[in-house]
Amino acid sequence: MTRQRRTFSTEFKHDAALLVLDQGYSVIEASKSLGIGETALRRWVDQLRTERDGGTPKGKALTPEQQKIQELEARINRLEREKAILKKATALLMADELDRSR
DSSP states (O other): OOOOOOOOOHHHHHHHHHHHHTSOOOHHHHHHHHTOOHHHHHHHHHHHHHHHTTOOOSSSOSSHHHHHHHHHHHHHHHHHHHHHHHHHHHHHHHHHHHHHHO
């Protein structure tokens, strides 16, 4: 029988990492009390440290500030793609207009 992969909310990950970083729990103590793996908790703690130092996380952000940054970056990327599409459409329309006027 295969074991289902557990998923945790961003808030849970953040709170679990805070136990280690701010409240003085060891990774082993916190992981046992929360019923999660040590490796996962270490990853969350490292990610939170990185985010606090101003680094951008590779995965889903834990801190509200980094979450907002990721949302804004996604919005910028979408707007840049839309802008590129509009530029191409404008160029095609202008070329078509030039052909008609000749």
